Amino acid sequence: MEKTTINQDSGSILIKGVSYVSIAIFALICLFPFALMISSSFMNEQEIVREGYKLLPAEFSFKAYEMLLSNSTKLVNAYQVTIFITVVGTVLGLFMMSMAGFVLNRKDFKYRNFFSFLIYFTTLFSGGLIPTYILMVKHLHLKDSLFAMILPGVVGAWSIFLMRNFMKAIPDSLYESATIDGAGDFRIYWRIFIPLAVPSLATIGLFSALGFWNEWYNGMLYMDTPDKFPLQYFLQRMVNQTNLQALINSGAVINTADLPTQSIKMATAVLATGPIILLYPFVQRYFVTGLTIGAVKG
Amino acid sequence: MARFKLTGGNIVREVMKNKILFLMLLPVLLYFLIFHYAVMPGAYVAFVDYNLNQGIFGSDFIGLKNFEFLIQNGDLWNITKNTLLYNLVFLVLGNIIQIVFAIMLSEISGKWFKKVSQSVILLPNFISMVIVGVFAYNMFNFNSGFINTLFAGAGLERYEFYSDPGIWKYIIVAFKIWAGTGYGMIIYLATITGINHDLYEAAYMDGATTWQRIRYMTLPILKPTFILLLLFGMGGILKGSFDLFYNLIGTNSVLYPQTDIIDTYVFRSLVGQFNFSMGAAVGFYQSLFGLILVLVVNFIVRKVEPDSALF
Numbered sequence: 001m002e003k004t005t006i007n008q009d010s011g012s013i014l015i016k017g018v019s020y021v022s023i024a025i026f027a028l029i030c031l032f033p034f035a036l037m038i039s040s041s042f043m044n045e046q047e048i049v050r051e052g053y054k055l056l057p058a059e060f061s062f063k064a065y066e067m068l069l070s071n072s073t074k075l076v077n078a079y080q081v082t083i084f085i086t087v088v089g090t091v092l093g094l095f096m097m098s099m100a101g102f103v104l105n106r107k108d109f110k111y112r113n114f115f116s117f118l119i120y121f122t123t124l125f126s127g128g129l130i131p132t133y134i135l136m137v138k139h140l141h142l143k144d145s146l147f148a149m150i151l152p153g154v155v156g157a158w159s160i161f162l163m164r165n166f167m168k169a170i171p172d173s174l175y176e177s178a179t180i181d182g183a184g185d186f187r188i189y190w191r192i193f194i195p196l197a198v199p200s201l202a203t204i205g206l207f208s209a210l211g212f213w214n215e216w217y218n219g220m221l222y223m224d225t226p227d228k229f230p231l232q233y234f235l236q237r238m239v240n241q242t243n244l245q246a247l248i249n250s251g252a253v254i255n256t257a258d259l260p261t262q263s264i265k266m267a268t269a270v271l272a273t274g275p276i277i278l279l280y281p282f283v284q285r286y287f288v289t290g291l292t293i294g295a296v297k298g
Numbered sequence: 299m300a301r302f303k304l305t306g307g308n309i310v311r312e313v314m315k316n317k318i319l320f321l322m323l324l325p326v327l328l329y330f331l332i333f334h335y336a337v338m339p340g341a342y343v344a345f346v347d348y349n350l351n352q353g354i355f356g357s358d359f360i361g362l363k364n365f366e367f368l369i370q371n372g373d374l375w376n377i378t379k380n381t382l383l384y385n386l387v388f389l390v391l392g393n394i395i396q397i398v399f400a401i402m403l404s405e406i407s408g409k410w411f412k413k414v415s416q417s418v419i420l421l422p423n424f425i426s427m428v429i430v431g432v433f434a435y436n437m438f439n440f441n442s443g444f445i446n447t448l449f450a451g452a453g454l455e456r457y458e459f460y461s462d463p464g465i466w467k468y469i470i471v472a473f474k475i476w477a478g479t480g481y482g483m484i485i486y487l488a489t490i491t492g493i494n495h496d497l498y499e500a501a502y503m504d505g506a507t508t509w510q511r512i513r514y515m516t517l518p519i520l521k522p523t524f525i526l527l528l529l530f531g532m533g534g535i536l537k538g539s540f541d542l543f544y545n546l547i548g549t550n551s552v553l554y555p556q557t558d559i560i561d562t563y564v565f566r567s568l569v570g571q572f573n574f575s576m577g578a579a580v581g582f583y584q585s586l587f588g589l590i591l592v593l594v595v596n597f598i599v600r601k602v603e604p605d606s607a608l609f
Contacts, residue, residue: 118327
């Protein structure tokens with residue numbers, strides 16, 4: 001008896017110890033690229049050229065940020081584009097999806113199974129990138145339009161079903177009493193369901209906003225005018241380019257030799273990720289709720 | 299399918315009765331009709347010799363020629379193989395690591411530590427793959443990458459990561475795991491915390507060690523979730539993670555032999571070579587076999603565990 005108790009203790013202590021250490025190490029691995037990116041953005045250009053990016057640079061320099069902020073036309077532009085598509089896309093998407101979720105949850109709506117399947121089927125089979133491109137460019141004429149970055153991702157099948165499931169939690173009796181009081185369908189949706197669905201709207205809205213904030217793909221496919229590039233695509237071009245002058249400012253003359261080419265790439269990345277990292281601690285629990293509910297089944 | 303009887307008179311009456319509801323559903327319906335269903339007939343472009351001026355349905359029909367060409371030059375086999383192998387590794391290795399971390403996280407007791415580490419591990423899930431591409435550049439580029447800084451500091455020679463296709467297999471898998479562990483971990487952790495606490499209590503009373511508890515209780519309880527996620531993952535095994543691959547590899551053709559997947563190939567045929575038909579043929583092949591795979595997987599799931607089937 002004595003012996004097993006000791007075994008049990010040492011075994012569970014060992015497992016606990018291993019767990020703490022491995023989780024801590026993995027968490028540090030998760031943070032490492034962020035830390036490296038931030039410290040690289042504060043590095044002196046000569047030090048990068050001489051030795052390379054470091055986690056702990058010999059000296060700190062704000063030159064990259066000064067350069068970016070004093071020639072910020074393009075960056076500000078990219079920010080504006082991203083903020084525009086994020087706000088418009090999220091609001092439009094939430095409105096469309098919450099209405100659809102409301103309707104698909106209504107038991108007196110006869111064809112809800114048919115329409116649900118119609119939406120669901122698009123997750124199983126798609127026409128593919130090339131027919132999509134042809135449709136967007138030749139038929140919808142969305143080439144170089146900001147809506148090419150908003151419309152393709154404005155709603156998602158998974159989010160609609162999530163919304164419908166959230167609406168299920170709202171008791172039918174509420175709806176019934178409102179009908180007796182003579183309220184129309186839209187009024188019931190707007191006055192009763194929307195206020196009650198705020199937590200779920202927040203969850204889905206955050207997912208949607210994150211998607212638009214991180215958008216670069218449609219920007220790359222459809223945008224021609226550099227002024228309409230979203231932030232992430234702007235960053236992608238910045239990193240892949242050796243001559244940064246054109247990307248930073250077309251007007252002002254900058255001495256190319258003075259340009260902190262390597263640190264400026266990282267500084268742009270910091271400015272593009274910054275809002276997410278700053279907001280993350282506050283919105284994180286909504287994401288976790290969304291992930292666990294969504295995983296249970298659509 | 300008999301449920302969806304859409305006889306003419308019926309539907310008109312229904313629309314009249316529920317005008318407002320139909321109107322409220324309309325925006326979403328239009329979205330799916332335009333951006334998904336209107337695209338589907340366009341898959342026909344895979345069977346023609348696409349000519350920009352004549353459009354999809356005006357171009358010459360050439361049957362399966364595009365597919366024949368892709369099979370003969372070996373491209374189709376190569377990208378299929380790469381896509382399958384990468385996804386298999388992502389799926390199996392990814393899920394195992396997620397389970398291990400979920401179990402470890404459930405075993406520790408420090409509340410603060412648990413909360414913070416969970417948030418930190420989930421963080422990579424929220425950044426764009428463009429940033430992941432920046433991270434890779436930050437670490438691996440020849441002149442100033444962090445790893446090369448270390449090499450140079452240790453008196454070793456700098457390494458040309460961006461011209462060695464072999465090493466990118468590991469870098470791609472590492473970043474995929476890095477970015478995806480938090481998400482899966484939380485799903486598995488939710489399953490573990492959903493286990494009835496009394497069960498653990500009883501096991502503890504019976505003198506089960508922590509290891510026995512994990513081995514004989516937690517793991518068997520996670521097994522169905524694991525198998526389900528694996529199976530559904532199999533259904534999507536032909537879908538590549540375009541944004542990960544494109545942001546890590548970009549247009550560096552030296553690396554293609556081991557890093558080219560279906561989605562990057564289709565993309566290139568669109569923007570690089572303007573070979574619409576060839577790209578569409580690959581895309582159609584991917585969609586069709588993807589659909590078949592999902593149907594097969596769902597059929598299997600319905601036999602084994604009817605409640606978890608998708609449809």
